[in-house]
Amino acid sequence: MGQDGNELRTEDLNSCFKKLMMVVSGEEEVGKVNRESPVRVKDWKDIPTELLLRILSLVDDSSVIMASGVCKGWRDSIGSGLTHLSLVQLKKNMNNLLLSLAPKFTKLQMLSLRQDVAQLEDNAVEAIATHCYELRDLDLSKSFKLTDCSLHALAHGCPNLAKLNISGCWAFSPDAVVYLTNFCTQLRALNLCGCVRAATDCALQAIGRNCSRLQMLNLGWCDNVGDLGVMSLAFGCPDLRVLDLCYCVRITDDSVIALANGCPRLTSLGLYYCQNITDRAMYSLAQSAVKRKRTLWDSRRSRREDEEGLKSLNISQCTALTPPAVQAVCDSFPALHTCPGRHSLIISGCLSLTSVRCACSLQAHSSLWYLAH
Amino acid sequence: MAEIVGPRLYCCYRCRNHVSFHDDIISKTFQGRNGRAFLFSHAMNVTIGPKEDRNLLTGLHTVADISCADCNEVLGWKYERAYEASQKYKEGKFILEKAKIVKDDNW
Numbered sequence: 001m002g003q004d005g006n007e008l009r010t011e012d013l014n015s016c017f018k019k020l021m022m023v024v025s026g027e028e029e030v031g032k033v034n035r036e037s038p039v040r041v042k043d044w045k046d047i048p049t050e051l052l053l054r055i056l057s058l059v060d061d062s063s064v065i066m067a068s069g070v071c072k073g074w075r076d077s078i079g080s081g082l083t084h085l086s087l088v089q090l091k092k093n094m095n096n097l098l099l100s101l102a103p104k105f106t107k108l109q110m111l112s113l114r115q116d117v118a119q120l121e122d123n124a125v126e127a128i129a130t131h132c133y134e135l136r137d138l139d140l141s142k143s144f145k146l147t148d149c150s151l152h153a154l155a156h157g158c159p160n161l162a163k164l165n166i167s168g169c170w171a172f173s174p175d176a177v178v179y180l181t182n183f184c185t186q187l188r189a190l191n192l193c194g195c196v197r198a199a200t201d202c203a204l205q206a207i208g209r210n211c212s213r214l215q216m217l218n219l220g221w222c223d224n225v226g227d228l229g230v231m232s233l234a235f236g237c238p239d240l241r242v243l244d245l246c247y248c249v250r251i252t253d254d255s256v257i258a259l260a261n262g263c264p265r266l267t268s269l270g271l272y273y274c275q276n277i278t279d280r281a282m283y284s285l286a287q288s289a290v291k292r293k294r295t296l297w298d299s300r301r302s303r304r305e306d307e308e309g310l311k312s313l314n315i316s317q318c319t320a321l322t323p324p325a326v327q328a329v330c331d332s333f334p335a336l337h338t339c340p341g342r343h344s345l346i347i348s349g350c351l352s353l354t355s356v357r358c359a360c361s362l363q364a365h366s367s368l369w370y371l372a373h
Numbered sequence: 374m375a376e377i378v379g380p381r382l383y384c385c386y387r388c389r390n391h392v393s394f395h396d397d398i399i400s401k402t403f404q405g406r407n408g409r410a411f412l413f414s415h416a417m418n419v420t421i422g423p424k425e426d427r428n429l430l431t432g433l434h435t436v437a438d439i440s441c442a443d444c445n446e447v448l449g450w451k452y453e454r455a456y457e458a459s460q461k462y463k464e465g466k467f468i469l470e471k472a473k474i475v476k477d478d479n480w
Contacts, residue, residue: 338414340415343397346397348397349400351462354463
């Protein structure tokens, strides 16, 4: 095989093919398994499915789509095995392409359709929902032309949905989100960033009721979210690990206290511009860490991941917070850092909090002091 | 390539070397040598120069000029020591002048 792909001629490819001359075991015939009689692979169209898919896993998605249009054999092979597809690079015609691809690619588990210019319409999502029953991970971000019909279709068609990204789809209503959660109870990750209309306390209550496996939730810029919703979430989703409440300006300390008590696995919390948050919330976070450590010692079953606690906290613009309270949080969570290179405590706009230090930056400071003296 | 949404970065205006995160801005109301400057809690890929005492608008400070690690353009300075109690919060922080940094293309 030549090194430069451009120079490879059709004659070269065909002669390589003939040299390979694969001999594969016969396919199952109706009524009997015939493993003895070999089937000669005569042409590119006869290439075994696994081999074709293995080759296609090395190329970009537009080539995979082109390959599925080469001949019936390849169309069926690819359709029976393709599990991951991304159409993110498409500038136009994404909708029509999806309408034609959905019936072919019925085994899709992961589909990424994030757009620069919103093109996706309800009929394409309905087609996906009708044909791709095994869909687990769907990214529809920035598809603001979609209406509630899309969510209804997904609810009926894709019950195994585990990850859904509908950030930027501001046309959805809260009822549609409630409807979706009634059916898609296996959701582990949900991104509602920018879905101002849809992310209401009512919707969050539904999520808390139905999606107990939820680990990741993004509610960025959803300023209709209030304490009632977040408290329902904290109660209903004990496995929550990542929660972004960026610009959820209505929430107060009660939300954070509920999360501190209800979600022991929380590793990342975003409270950007949540200006109602006071030291009370910080102390509750610190105390929850102490309580958690105590129960782990008692049960003697501490796992590495359970011990980590908060790894990332964003309290930018939370100007009501004072250094002692935030320092208490930093002291309780050893994975929270302020040292350069891996700082994870974000305090943008909080001049008074610049004195808060993680344990390792203090250690470095004191060892330098000893060196100097 | 697929559009990847990531952290908002600032770059050196000359060579586009990543120097800081938008999330690390403590304050936007500082004065640099030639105009507005931002106070950052962290900076990366910068070389820290020799320390020197300077009398700034807010009093006497020990500062060290910071320059881009790739093209050596001076981008601002780092506060090493502040001599007045009210200015102590700046110690260890970085000033990057607005004119010397640009937003990375993605935002």
